[in-house]
Amino acid sequence: MSVTLSDARVVTPDGVHDGWLTIEDGRITHIGRGRAPRDGFGLGGRTVVPGFVDIHSHGGAGGSFPDGDPASAAEVAAFHLGCGTTTLVASLVTAAPDTLTRAAATLADLCEQGLIAGIHFEGPYIARSRCGAHEPTLLREPDRAEFRALVKAGRGHVRMLTIAPELPNALDVIRDAAAEGIVAALGHSDATYEQTLEGIEAGASVATHLYNAMPSLGHRAPGPIAALLQDERVTVELINDGVHVHPAMLRLAMDAAGADRTALITDAMAAAGMGDGRYPLGPMTVDVKDGVARLAEGGSIAGSTLTMDVAFRRTVREVGRSLVDAARMASLTPARVLGLDGEAGSITVGKYADLVVLDDDLNVAGVMRRGAWVRHP
Structure with a gap:
């Protein structure tokens, strides 16, 4: 045709x-x-x-990938597709090993049906001090055997692992991920500048939602943000929803990394496309008010209600980037992260x-x- x-x-x-x-x-x-x-x-x-490529999304339309329900996950994918996301990675949150294994197996089925483009484990190998909307009692030190089991459950569809490089055994797990062709992303971390560089040298190549859940830039202790922005091997994720990051800091990151190393993401959770109310995010409970998602206990920001079309529009209208650069950040750069830039993006x-x-x-x-x-x- x-x-x-x-x-x-x-x-x-x-x-x-x-x-x-x-x-x-x-x-x-x-x-x-x-x-x-x-x-x-x-x-x-x-x-x-080009169709948008979202490499970090937990849900939408009332559904949540961490729930492990195939019908709900299919509805999430359909919702984001209607908003222009033609390539979508399903992100999980910290959970018990058996819960993650079951969810990965379910999502692998959807990958094989062509509904989603892969699986992202955001945790459980992240820093307690920067856990955000992750259940702190379920966090654990990186474990190479457990990671291999999670990869096996994903049947070749695991695309990304978010990990804090300062944790014990983290560098070994980063090397294992890279050897499997899985993107190691640094995030939810209290790493120093030097520890971040060690993670990059071990094979990490993405910054999970830059700025969020990591130490701020410091002029004497630059921390992870400076290391991630300066290293040409790293692609930085940015959430452009008007809540997570101020437009001035978006411009700073985009100027430093350029469109070729900046990937717009949603970090969307179940409330995307829905109204205010109470929603699940894995084992956590999230309250959404005026479109802003926060943990019911503690008030930490808990994902977003963003869709990629809004992120694209804000990047042009609020941040001042060209249509060409916005398209690269919303499509081609994230497609390259996934190794799909020969077919999409x-x-x-x-x-x-x-x-x-x-x-x-x-x-x-x-x-x-x-x-x-x-x-x-």
């Missing part, structure tokens, strides 16, 4: 072009400027960006036709995944 989308503002890695693109058998075959060579589906001048000939159509206000008007409309413009 072939379709041409015409009269569009097409955002490619090279710029924004008024033109068209043709899709055949789920892939982009032609991209052109100006008038399309044949009649197609006219988009009325609306903007087309940009509007490029040969890649899957994962596309988001945006109106003049950068709201989602249509979503296409692998050449099929899931939300018709």
